Amino acid sequence: MKREVKVAKYYGYCSGVELAVNTLNRIMEKEKEIYIYGDLIHNRIVMEELKQRGLKVIKNIDEIPETGTMVIRTHGVKPEVYDKAKEKGLKIVDLTCIFVKRSQNFAKKIISEDLKLIIIGEKNHDEILSIQGNAGGESIVINSVEEAKSINGVERAGIVIQTTFERELAKSIIGELFDKINYMEIYNTICDATEKRQESCKALASQTDSFVVIGDKNSSNTNRLYEIAKSINKHTFMVSDKRSINCDDFKYSKTVGVTAGASTPDYIINGVIERIENC
Numbered sequence: 001m002k003r004e005v006k007v008a009k010y011y012g013y014c015s016g017v018e019l020a021v022n023t024l025n026r027i028m029e030k031e032k033e034i035y036i037y038g039d040l041i042h043n044r045i046v047m048e049e050l051k052q053r054g055l056k057v058i059k060n061i062d063e064i065p066e067t068g069t070m071v072i073r074t075h076g077v078k079p080e081v082y083d084k085a086k087e088k089g090l091k092i093v094d095l096t097c098i099f100v101k102r103s104q105n106f107a108k109k110i111i112s113e114d115l116k117l118i119i120i121g122e123k124n125h126d127e128i129l130s131i132q133g134n135a136g137g138e139s140i141v142i143n144s145v146e147e148a149k150s151i152n153g154v155e156r157a158g159i160v161i162q163t164t165f166e167r168e169l170a171k172s173i174i175g176e177l178f179d180k181i182n183y184m185e186i187y188n189t190i191c192d193a194t195e196k197r198q199e200s201c202k203a204l205a206s207q208t209d210s211f212v213v214i215g216d217k218n219s220s221n222t223n224r225l226y227e228i229a230k231s232i233n234k235h236t237f238m239v240s241d242k243r244s245i246n247c248d249d250f251k252y253s254k255t256v257g258v259t260a261g262a263s264t265p266d267y268i269i270n271g272v273i274e275r276i277e278n279c
């Protein structure tokens with residue numbers, strides 16, 4: 001059967017990831033001892049390639065020799081990590097995305113205004129940990145309307161949202177908080193790239209027989225795209241690259257929609273498209 005693959009208007013690498021990957025590639029051409037605190041992006045295929053080219057992923061600054069360069073990932077780090085690296089005299093390359101920095105700054109402002117900081121996002125996600133660390137005060141992290149319902153005794157709050165969170169879910173959570181909290185300062189910190197990818201995923205998912213979301217299972221924004229597409233098109237699959245395509249899944253599909261998370265490079269996306277077309 002001739003099969004047509006349609007690609008969402010916005011998909012794949014966002015500006016923050018593209019800048020981080022390109023900068024790291026340039027540094028790796030010149031320097032040898034490059035260390036990164038946690039994964040640069042949530043894509044195991046990309047991280048594996050970088051490691052094979054010499055990038056060392058560490059969990060503790062003590063693992064970096066004094067001659068080393070420390071790269072800070074797109075999700076940012078807690079200030080303690082930054083301070084320790086500075087103290088040690090390491091060369092630091094900060095690749096924290098500007099949208100994550102913006103959330104960190106709003107969180108700091110909320111704490112300085114003596115408001116309760118509420119972060120809508122995934123507990124223990126690298127970005128959330130960096131926002132909490134930079135806020136410099138206590139915070140509550142919630143991920144669902146049910147969790148919003150369980151908040152009690154907060155009268156004045158400031159809200160920031162994980163950059164890759166789903167807009168509609170964030171609106172429902174804020175709606176729930178609106179009934180419980182007297183004064184709220186709401187900062188919509190969902191990044192533009194996320195909103196555009198979610199909107200174009202939504203628009204395409206209803207127009208094709210099946211739908212494929214390409215990205216890593218560890219990637220928050222990829223999981224959100226999958227949830228959005230699946231709620232519209234029951235025949236939706238998530239794949240990490242062309243090796244996870246099962247041709248039987250598409251045997252009755254004349255049209256297949258495709259999108260990809262913000263940490264999925266073009267060569268992986270093109271490989272998947274080619275595989276589906278030739279199934």
Ligand code: SF4
Nearest residue numbers: 014016097099163191
């Ligand atoms: S998804 Fe948004 S916040 Fe995350 S790296 Fe890309 S542009 Fe930055």
